[in-house]
Amino acid sequence: MPAFIESYHKEVNCMPKTTTPTSHPFKQLLGYAKPFSRLFIGVIVLVVVYNLTQVIQPYLVKIAIDRYLLKKNALLSPLIQIGMMYLGITLVGLFSNLYQTRVIASAGQKIVRQIRLDLFSHIESLAMDYFETHDTGRLITNVASDTTRISQFFTQFLLSVIRDGLTIILVMGAMLFLNWKLGLLSALVIPIIIAISAVFRPRLHKIYDTTRSRQSRLIGFIAENLSGMRITQLFHQESKQLGALNQLNLPYQEANITEFRWDVFFNRTLDLLGNLAVAFMAWIGGIAVFHHFIQIGVLYAFISYIQQFFEPINSLTQNWNTLQSSMISFERVSQVLATSSTLPEPKIPSPVEQPRVFRRIRGQIDFDQVSFGYKPDQLILKGITMHIAPGQFIGIAGESGAGKSTLINLLARFYDANRGSIRIDGIDIRTMRQEDLHRLVGVVQQDVSIYSGTIADNVRLFRPQISQQQIVSACQLTGADRFIHRLRHDYDTWLTPQGSNLSAGERQLLAFARIVLLNPKVLVLDEATANLDALTEAAVQQGLMEVAKNRTTIVIAHRLSTLRHAAMIYLLDQGRIVEQGTHKELMEHKGYYHAMIQNAAVMPGSESAWQDTGLESSKMSAT
Ligand SMILES: Nc1ncnc2c1ncn2[C@@H]1O[C@H](COP(=O)(O)OP(=O)(O)OP(=O)(O)O)[C@@H](O)[C@H]1O
Ligand SMILES: [Mg+2]
Structure with missing residues (x-):
């Protein structure tokens, strides 16, 4: 609130x-x-x-x-x-x-x-x-x-x-x-x-x-x-x-x-x-x-x-x-x-509510036979099972409409799965308070909501305890700092609700700064770098690597090169995991992933532009 x-x-x-x-x-x-x-x-x-x-x-x-x-x-x-x-x-x-x-x-x-x-x-x-x-x-x-x-x-x-x-x-x-x-x-x-x-x-x-x-x-x-x-x-x-x-x-x-x-x-x-x-x-x-x-x-x-x-x-x-x-x-x-369309809050206090336990959460994520449909008779996700180790960097790929964002909606518990369970460090997310879950799982999406207020307000996001210094550091880390300095009033520049006085990429950079301040144990990027030009994306990736250190990171991307160094890439098709493995394994397998890479390679500017940015040599690696 x-x-x-x-x-x-x-x-x-x-x-x-x-x-x-x-x-x-x-x-x-x-x-x-x-x-x-x-x-x-x-x-x-x-x-x-x-x-x-x-x-x-x-x-x-x-x-x-x-x-x-x-x-x-x-x-x-x-x-x-x-x-x-x-x-x-x-x-x-x-x-x-x-x-x-x-x-x-x-x-x-x-x-x-x-x-x-x-x-x-x-x-x-x-x-x-x-x-x-x-x-x-x-x-x-x-x-x-x-x-x-x-x-x-x-x-x-x-x-x-x-x-x-x-x-x-x-x-x-x-x-x-x-x-x-x-x-x-x-x-x-x-x-x-x-x-x-x-x-x-x-x-x-x-x-x-x-x-x-x-x-x-x-x-x-x-x-x-x-x-x-x-x-x-x-x-x-x-x-x-x-x-x-x-x-x-x-x-x-x-x-x-x-x-x-x-x-x-x-x-x-x-x-x-x-x-x-x-x-x-x-x-x-x-x-x-x-x-x-x-x-x-x-x-x-x-x-x-x-x-x-x-x-x-x-x-x-x-x-x-x-x-x-x-x-x-x-x-x-x-x-x-x-109306009680709220997802039920747990009746018994979850151990996560204790700061001692909360601090010790390592970010292990388990999806167990998860099935879900926005309408009960139309399943979007079918029997998803994934085990993500603490601190691991995971990629999820698949065509539009495959159910990637839906998977994240379930992890952030905007909806409850119809069947199966999702656990963080072995604790079912349905037994956690929403408040605790959302401190554990931070999601950056492609469309960023901007509220009327200054740049600083938008990064702070209604949390008065966050100091100006923290805001500036977060923006420096994610590279947002550079474009903010070009604005007339710096951090005090007023933003309109739709953020229409910022470019999509700039809004994205603000969203990264927000997440840095949230400091979640699990970081999810859902097509989050899609609006950035290749150069900015490379810079942001550098910053995010710092952010991603010691935390479980799930990246959803259409630009498959973003996922190249993931410890595991899951391929989703029509709500099912159809392939999984490292980039190398999947390429050798010559299946769906291989075909997607091949298709992407013939699209002008997609993969090649990425490789020019030097991210190849970056530190991003699977833990
Ligand atoms: N709120 C919703 N209500 C009903 N159906 C939805 C809703 N959100 C998504 N869907 C449907 O669920 C399916 C999966 O959508 P989802 O957003 O998970 O796809 P995605 O893999 O993230 O696609 P993209 O790569 O385009 O983001 C789609 O067929 C979509 O029409
Ligand atoms: Mg999506």
């Missing part, structure tokens, strides 16, 4: 790390809010204060009207007193309203940051097959926009439930206190509101779900296209891709419009109900005032209360929409959190 995420975890470690995927999303969400329960209690207190101020205001006006204004020879001083009280109460209400919003917004953002961290670190822990079968667009939407919607659950919905729920109770109480008959009559609207909500609810839920899924599809398409823009432009597919985007854009637009239309329909229905209630109250209350059943001040207060009553109802129903959309977002996030 990258260091910056780790530091976040430390900072907010008071919060639960993961949720229980089996419980209801609503409960899970509240689980995230638990560490903030004190803040929420504070908010409730502020809300009570605010609501009391709201309820007292019409009552003060009622007193002013009935006791003083309607009397002959009304005195001014009690009216001034009431006015001052009104002002004071308004100010208290204003501040408590301001603070409740601030407190809850900050708690909401903290909670959502934690959810985002949990989600991202869970995604990081998922096995490779998850990314091959799931849409990245959906994952981006999950991490970016779904989490934002979830934050609205806290900042809008929860606040609304507390505030508006309390307002309704207080206003209802005040109405019953003023005149219980009129109060009960007003309460008739509550079941009507519940019935209207029940009618709208399933429809709205479905609409929100549709919008969210269409949004993820659109984002996925955009993300995929941005990373493949070069291909789009090279093949002049711009207008076609634009058309394809519109195919997704249009349904998304329609879904948004539908969502908006239903939202408005629902809210206006409630508005209408509210206005009808006020009209009804004015009519009934007017008759009551006319017949002197109630005073005019009471009617004023009642009409104010009924309006106040519908404000929280309106806000609640609007936030009820927020609840729906954040629940949908949370369901989508929980689905990802509940």
Whole structure:
């Protein structure tokens, strides 16, 4: 896990790390809010204060009207007193309203940051097959926009439930206190509101779900296209891709419009109900005032209360929409959190976890009858058996698609073998923690991932304990140092995510420097030198020889001369080892390997260029 995420975890470690995927999303969400329960209690207190101020205001006006204004020879001083009280109460209400919003917004953002961290670190822990079968667009939407919607659950919905729920109770109480008959009559609207909500609810839920899924599809398409823009432009597919985007854009637009239309329909229905209630109250209350059943001040207060009553109802129903959309977002996030496509971590601690044992690992590798397929019914590797002695230099060759990289994917445990086992120093890799395994086995691949950051950051790769001096030494050792010095800002040169301001060979050199710092017991180079020109490759080989000393090294190469000095070369064909031996033995055998060398020799520049570099006389030799 990258260091910056780790530091976040430390900072907010008071919060639960993961949720229980089996419980209801609503409960899970509240689980995230638990560490903030004190803040929420504070908010409730502020809300009570605010609501009391709201309820007292019409009552003060009622007193002013009935006791003083309607009397002959009304005195001014009690009216001034009431006015001052009104002002004071308004100010208290204003501040408590301001603070409740601030407190809850900050708690909401903290909670959502934690959810985002949990989600991202869970995604990081998922096995490779998850990314091959799931849409990245959906994952981006999950991490970016779904989490934002979830934050609205806290900042809008929860606040609304507390505030508006309390307002309704207080206003209802005040109405019953003023005149219980009129109060009960007003309460008739509550079941009507519940019935209207029940009618709208399933429809709205479905609409929100549709919008969210269409949004993820659109984002996925955009993300995929941005990373493949070069291909789009090279093949002049711009207008076609634009058309394809519109195919997704249009349904998304329609879904948004539908969502908006239903939202408005629902809210206006409630508005209408509210206005009808006020009209009804004015009519009934007017008759009551006319017949002197109630005073005019009471009617004023009642009409104010009924309006106040519908404000929280309106806000609640609007936030009820927020609840729906954040629940949908949370369901989508929980689905990802509940996925356990992670390769199982060992239940019992492996001896490798002890630093003493770890240090003593010598790097002996055994593949025992390993079979594997990305799809269970389509085996890519079939009964692979290899025994590699500690510190040995091993070559693997074979045509494209033979399964060479797949073999490495299994050794690094991106996937688990379907049958057979892989052991390092006799310890099955499935019994090791991934963390330990990846410190033991370092892989350099042909396509190097570059992250936004400086050259130094990219070599350091989220490990702050690595010093600048170590970075420079590693780059000197692998020869990366030379091209870095040609860059304008040296080690501080900023790299773009795709590393597009570096050549493929330069990216490769950075990858070598990374591996030097990782210092693994087993070094795997998968077509790692293919992007380098012959001269650079020779230089890198010199450096790597230093790195390869005392460690098991597995080199996969199409350029067979790279493997010439290997202690053993394995020839892979359609997932099986078809030949094995040293270069000399295999040449004498005149089989598959011999034929490959012969074919390569007729290809201009391939083998001969290599031999000119003087690597022939280099120290690279089998141990
Ligand atoms: N993630 C994957 N999901 C499904 N099939 C895959 C996956 N990766 C590779 N394959 C298939 O497995 C087979 C072996 O692929 P692999 O990458 O191991 O070949 P390779 O020997 O490394 O080839 P190359 O020399 O071109 O790198 C190929 O037929 C490929 O289509
Ligand atoms: Mg490969």
